[in-house]
Amino acid sequence: MNQIEIADTIEKLLTTRAVDGYEISVGASRNLSIEVKEQKIDTFKCSAPIGVSIRVLKANGLGFSYSTSLADSDLERMVADAIISAENQTPDPCNGFPEPRPFPVVECLFDGALALVDEDRKIQCAMELERLTCDADTRIQKVRKASYGESEYQVYIRNSHGVEGGFRGTSVSASVSAIAEQDGDSQMGWDFGFGTSFSDIHVEQIAASAASRAVGLLGARKIESMRCPVVLDNQVAADILEVLSSSFLAENVLKGKSMLAGKLGSEVFSRILRIRDNGILPGGMATAPFDAEGAPQQDTLLVEDGRVLSFLYDSYWARRDGVLSTGNSTRSGMKSPAHLGVTNFYIENGTLPATELLAGIAKGLLITDVMGIHTANPISGDFSVGASGFLVENGAIAYPVKEIALSGNIIELFAAVESVGNDLRFYGSVGSPSLRIAALDVSGA
Numbered sequence: 284m285n286q287i288e289i290a291d292t293i294e295k296l297l298t299t300r301a302v303d304g305y306e307i308s309v310g311a312s313r314n315l316s317i318e319v320k321e322q323k324i325d326t327f328k329c330s331a332p333i334g335v336s337i338r339v340l341k342a343n344g345l346g347f348s349y350s351t352s353l354a355d356s357d358l359e360r361m362v363a364d365a366i367i368s369a370e371n372q373t374p375d376p377c378n379g380f381p382e383p384r385p386f387p388v389v390e391c392l393f394d395g396a397l398a399l400v401d402e403d404r405k406i407q408c409a410m411e412l413e414r415l416t417c418d419a420d421t422r423i424q425k426v427r428k429a430s431y432g433e434s435e436y437q438v439y440i441r442n443s444h445g446v447e448g449g450f451r452g453t454s455v456s457a458s459v460s461a462i463a464e465q466d467g468d469s470q471m472g473w474d475f476g477f478g479t480s481f482s483d484i485h486v487e488q489i490a491a492s493a494a495s496r497a498v499g500l501l502g503a504r505k506i507e508s509m510r511c512p513v514v515l516d517n518q519v520a521a522d523i524l525e526v527l528s529s530s531f532l533a534e535n536v537l538k539g540k541s542m543l544a545g546k547l548g549s550e551v552f553s554r555i556l557r558i559r560d561n562g563i564l565p566g567g568m569a570t571a572p573f574d575a576e577g578a579p580q581q582d583t584l585l586v587e588d589g590r591v592l593s594f595l596y597d598s599y600w601a602r603r604d605g606v607l608s609t610g611n612s613t614r615s616g617m618k619s620p621a622h623l624g625v626t627n628f629y630i631e632n633g634t635l636p637a638t639e640l641l642a643g644i645a646k647g648l649l650i651t652d653v654m655g656i657h658t659a660n661p662i663s664g665d666f667s668v669g670a671s672g673f674l675v676e677n678g679a680i681a682y683p684v685k686e687i688a689l690s691g692n693i694i695e696l697f698a699a700v701e702s703v704g705n706d707l708r709f710y711g712s713v714g715s716p717s718l719r720i721a722a723l724d725v726s727g728a
Contacts, residue, residue: 284353286311286439286449289335292355294441296362297339302369304340304443306380306576309333310617312436315402319409319429326430327406334617339365343374347620377602380442386572386579387563392452394480397435405431405481408457412486416461419494422501427460427471431484438571446577454568457484463497472497477568496651500671503685505728512647513689513723514640514675517708519650520630520715524558526659526666527693528628528713531560531585532611533600535661542664542694543591550589553700555633558586560595562610562626569712573610575621580610589698597623629714633703637717640702642678648725649673649680653689664693688726696720 284292286309297305311333318326335358336349346368350361413429432455439449458475474492476484515523527542535541543551552558562580564570573579576598585593596604597612600623613624641649650672659666667690674681704717 286437289353290439290441293335293337293358293362296359297337300362300366302339302341302366303343304380306338306440306442306446307335308337308575308617309335309439310437312434313398314434315405315432317406317409317431319406319413320426322410322413324406335361336617336620337361337365338380338620339369340378340380341366341369343376343378344369344372345375345378346370346372349617351617377599379598379602380444381446381576381578381598381608383445383447384579386448387581389450389563389570389572389580391479391565392450392570393435394453397433397453397455397481400481405433408481408484408486412457412459412490415486415490416459416494419461419490420463420498422463422465422498423461423494424464425462427462429457429459431455431457433481440573440575440577442577448573448577450572452571453479455479455481455484457486457489459489459493461490461493461497463494463501465501468501468503470497470500470503472500478566499673500651500683500685503671503683504674505686506674506684506725508725508727509646510722510724512644512675513720513725514637514644514647514649515718515720516637516649516651516672517704517706517715517717518710519653519670520718521708521710521713522653522656523659523666523693523696524628524630524715525713526656526661527664527697528625529661530664531595531625531628532623533594533596533604534623536594537600537603540662542662543594546591547594549591551591551694552586552589552697554589555703556586556589556697556700557584557631558629559584559631560609560611560625560628564627567627567712568709569613569626571626574608574612574626575614576608576612578608578610578612580626583609595623595625597621599623625712627709627712627714629707629709630703630716630718632705632707632716635702635704637704637706640704640717640719641675641680644675644678647675648684648687649675650689659693664695666691666693684727686728690724690726696723699723 348365
C-alpha cells in the first residue's frame with residue numbers, strides 16, 4: 284500500500300467508531316549509515332522503516348497510538364488503543380486539530396539523483412574524509428570516526444477537518460573527529476557537513492576544518508581569571524542559542540518556565556540582533572511545507588532591534604493563547620506524539636568577517652568550544668561552563684588556552700552582543716554567526 288491507501292484504510296476504521304475527530308500520519312524512509320576506521324568499513328547499516336500513527340479526539344480527550352505493522356489486525360488494534368487513550372485522558376477544550384490553510388511552496392527538498400549514486404562512491408566519501416583528515420597535518424595522529432549518512436523520506440498527513448498533504452525529502456551528511464598530538468598534548472577537532480544532495484558534501488572542507496580545530500589547540504595554556512571581551516565562534520554561539528530557543532516556545536512561556544515570560548514587546552537583547560525561526564528556509568535541516576500536525580510552516584521573526592516580537596506555537600498552545608499556530612509542531616518519529624519545538628532557529632548574519640570581530644580587543648578571548656552548556660538553567664538563564672579557545676591580545680590571536688570556565692546569564696550575554704559576524708552556520712536546526720560579547724566573567728588558574 285502507498286501512504287494514501289494506508290490512510291484510507293485507517294479512515295474507514297475510524298468512521299465506524301464514535302470519535303469527534305482524528306489525525307492520521309504516515310511516514311517512511313530509506314536510511315544508510317557508513318563509518319570507516321583505518322580505511323576499512325567499520326559500520327554499514329541500511330534500514331527502510333515505515334510507520335503510521337493516529338491521534339483521536341473524543342469528549343475533549345486526545346488519544347495517541349502508532350503501529351509499525353500494516354496488517355489489518357494491527358491497524359485495528361492501533362485505532363482501538365487510541366480511542367481508549369482518549370477516553371482516559373483529562374478533557375481539555377483546547378485539544379483538537381488544525382483547520383486547512385494553504386501550504387507554502389518549498390523547493391529542493393528532494394533529490395531523486397541520490398538513489399542513483401553508487402554505494403561504493405558513498406563508502407569512498409567516508410574513506411576520503413578520513414584520509415584527507417589524516418593527511419592535513421603531520422600532528423594528526425588518528426581519526427576517531429569518519430562517517431557518511433543519508434536518508435530518503437516521505438511524510439503524509441490527513442485529518443478530519445480536511446487537512447491533507449504529503450512531501451518527499453532527502454538528507455545527506457558526513458562528519459569526522461580528528462585527534463592531534465604533540466609533546467604529550469592531545470586535542471580533538473570535529474566538523475561536519477549536510478545538505479539534500481550528495482554533491483552538497485565537501486569532504487575537503489570538512490577534513491581541513493576538523494584538522495585545523497584539533498591542531499590549533501595544541502600547546503594550550505592556563506590563564507588567570509578575568510572579566511574581558513569575548514568572541515564566540517559560530518559553533519559556540521549556536522550551542523548557547525539552542526539553550527535560549529526553548530524560551531520562545533509558547534508552552535514554556537505560558538507555564539512560566541521561560542526566560543522570556545512576561546517580556547513580549549520588551550527590549551531584551553542587543554539592538555543589533557535579529558532572531559528568526561524559519562520553517563521554509565531553503566536548505567534548512569527542518570524545512571518542510573507543513574509541520575507534524577499539518578499546519579503550514581512559516582518564517583517567524585522573533586526578535587528585531589532587541590525587542591521580543593513573537594513566540595512559537597503549535598495548534599494546542601495557539602488555542603490556549605488565542606492566536607494562530609506558527610507551524611511549530613514537531614516529532615522525532617511515528618512512535619512519538621507531536622510536540623512544540625523549533626524549526627530552523629537562528630540569528631541573522633551580520634556584516635563583519637569573523638576575523639574582524641577581534642579588532643580592538645586589547646585582551647580577551649576567542650571561544651571555540653564549550654562543555655556542559657545544556658546544564659544552563661532554562662528559566663533563569665544562569666550558566667557556568669567549561670571552555671577552551673584562544674587568548675586575544677591587541678586584536679590578534681596570541682595562543683590557545685584551556686581549563687577555563689565562562690559564567691553569566693544567557694539573556695545578559697545576548698544583550699551584551701556588540702558585533703555580529705557574517706559567517707552564519709547551522710549546527711543541526713540551530714544556527715548563528717560568530718558574536719562579540721562586550722564582557723564575560725572568565726575563571727582560570
